[in-house]
Amino acid sequence: DAMVIQNPRYQVTQFGKPVTLSCSQTLNHNVMYWYQQKSSQAPKLLFHYYDKDFNNEADTPDNFQSRRPNTSFCFLDIRSPGLGDAAMYLCATATTKRQVNEKLFFGSGTQLSVL
């Protein structure tokens, strides 16, 4: 089945040690989003790609970066994770960013722990 896949499901890293989360999609969607969701909070958009065009949210910390080498894959890099970066990271896709009636397709998320 076509879907959005996030690996790993759980990731443990050490304070300050770079970590990369991955997302792949078989839907051939143009747009890929990364959301951060802290415990019992709403998901917060970090950035998104429209094809190769990268768009950062104004309040996304510089510590967070992203790469999209091709349509199918998108990576979230956290250069120096702090304790406050422990969260669920959700990847989502959409065919376009102009259609307000189009739902986003979400992966199962990666739960990041920082020790």
Add this chain to the structure above:
Amino acid sequence: AQKITQTQPGMFVQEKEAVTLDCTYDTSDQSYGLFWYKQPSSGEMIFLIYQGSYDEQNATEGRYSLNFQKARKSANLVISASQLGDSAMYFCAMREAGPFNAGGTSYGKLTFGQGTILTVHP
């Protein structure tokens, strides 16, 4: 100001009864979409139902219906005949057709409310 407001941090309902989860929103756009997602403890976001700003009929999807009151800017989710498997976090979200700003405003991003934890009792 919050774009999406869910005023009920937690709700309880008896199995087989109906429950309404509240959601109000704020936008100056004429064209927007309202969504409800379910998030079980596993973390996956499951799409439930969609309502467009121009839709005159309330959306329905099986046991889910959306009570859309545009003038009041509310989009409440109604779950009929609750089941134990409905226990989860529920998010109301809005997708706007605003202008694209390279400085950070994302055209078409989905903005979430704070969520409501629903617990279904047997």
